[in-house]
Amino acid sequence: MSIRVLIADDQALVRTGFRLILNAEDDLEVVGEAPDGEHAVALAQRVEPDVCLMDVRMPGMDGIAATRRLMQLPSPPRVVMLTTFDLDEYVLDALRAGASGFLLKDVSAGDLGAAVRIVAGGDALLSPRVTQRLLQRFERLPGVPKPPPGWDELTEREREVFTLVADGRSNTEIGATLCLSEPTIKTHVGKLLRKLDARDRVQLVVLAYRCGLAH
Numbered sequence: 084m085s086i087r088v089l090i091a092d093d094q095a096l097v098r099t100g101f102r103l104i105l106n107a108e109d110d111l112e113v114v115g116e117a118p119d120g121e122h123a124v125a126l127a128q129r130v131e132p133d134v135c136l137m138d139v140r141m142p143g144m145d146g147i148a149a150t151r152r153l154m155q156l157p158s159p160p161r162v163v164m165l166t167t168f169d170l171d172e173y174v175l176d177a178l179r180a181g182a183s184g185f186l187l188k189d190v191s192a193g194d195l196g197a198a199v200r201i202v203a204g205g206d207a208l209l210s211p212r213v214t215q216r217l218l219q220r221f222e223r224l225p226g227v228p229k230p231p232p233g234w235d236e237l238t239e240r241e242r243e244v245f246t247l248v249a250d251g252r253s254n255t256e257i258g259a260t261l262c263l264s265e266p267t268i269k270t271h272v273g274k275l276l277r278k279l280d281a282r283d284r285v286q287l288v289v290l291a292y293r294c295g296l297a298h
Contacts, residue, residue, distance in 0.1 A: 084110075085109075085110055085111060085112040086110060086111050086112070086133050086134060086199060086200065086203045087112055087114045087130070087131070087132045087133045087134070088105055088111060088112065088113050088114065088132055088133070088134050088135070088136065088199055089113075089114060089115045089116070089117065089123065089126060089127055089130065089132035089134070089135045089136070089160065090102060090113060090115070090116045090117070090135075090136045091116075091117040091118075091119070091120065091122070091123035091135060091136065091137045091138055091141070091146065091149065092116075092118070092136070092138040092141070092165060093118050093119060093138060093140075093141045093142060094138075095118075097138075097165075097188060098116045098118075101113070101136060101195065102116065104192045104195050104196065105195065105196065105199065107192075108196050110200070111196060111199060111200075114130045114132055115127075115129075115130045115132065118141070119141045119142055119143045119144055119149075120137075120141055120143065120144030120145055120146055120148055120149025120152075121143055121144040121149070123135065123137065123149050123153075124144070124149050124152045124153060127153055127156065127160060128156065131158065131160075132160045133160055133161065133203050134160055134161045134162075134163065134199050134202050134203050135153065135160045135161070135162045135163070136163050136165055136186070136199075137149060137150060137162050137163065137164055137165060137182070138164075138165045139164050139165065139166050139173045139177060140173070146164055146165070146173075146177065147164075147173060147176050147177050147180045148180075150162045150164070150177060150180040150181050150182050151180045151181065153181070154180070154181035159181070161183045161202040161203060161205075161283075162177075162181060162182045162183060163182065163183060163184055163185065163186050163198060163199070163202055163208060164177040164182045164184070164185040164186070165185075165186055165187075165188055166185050166186070166187060166188065167187070167188055178285050178288075178289055179289065181282065182285070183202045183206075183207050183208065183283055183284075183285050184198075184202060184207045184208025184285060185208060186198050186208060205283060205284075206253075206283075206284060207283055207284040207285040207288070229294060229295075230294055231279055231290050231293075231294050232279070232280070233278045233279045233280060234279075234294075236278045237275070237278060237279075240261075240271065241271055241274055241275055241278070243261060244257060244261070244268060244271040244272060244275065245275050245279075245287065245291065246291070247260060247261075248272065248275070248284055248287050248288065248291070249287065249288050249291030249292065251288070254268045254269055254272065272284070272287075275287060
């Protein structure tokens with residue numbers, strides 16, 4: 084079964100290039116293209132994509148506002164923000180809005196397909212540079228950090244996994260660190276998502292930095 088992708092970007096050339104790359108893959112299918120956020124939201128309601136590649140800056144409704152709208156749908160797609168620079172000042176706002184990560188527009192063909200598969204599988208696209216920016220941003224917030232709701236329900240092992248997820252570690256890396264199998268780590272991450280009421284790993288990372296639980 085193909086992964087259904089919606090591309091939202093105000094540059095027709097970018098949309099065309101991404102469509103050609105993705106449609107060349109047997110397991111990927113572009114089901115729609117939109118020139119701005121408003122059209123992306125309307126189209127997503129009709130075609131129900133699994134993943135939306137969303138440009139941050141578009142005329143009218145931008146990618147961040149569109150992502151917030153998409154997250155309100157009964158079955159929201161995974162959203163990957165498209166940026167020109169990896170230090171785009173809107174990346175953090177995009178993650179807060181519900182995006183599952185970000186992707187540079189000059190991404191290679193192979194990495195583009197891999198990124199769509201990663202996000203469609205429930206994982207996130209977070210580079211070490213982005214996690215560092217999260218840390219720096221939340222360190223400047225006033226007040227004393229507090230554990231998130233549901234923290235008391237976590238086991239000691241789940242808290243260890245949570246901390247490593249916040250560091251941007253993959254399931255394989257976490258398993259190697261804790262001497263546990265990858266399926267076991269996946270089970271722990273699933274429990275974290277449920278107990279902390281988080282949609283995906285990106286929300287876990289943002290939650291960890293917001294509450295002062297990441298280093």
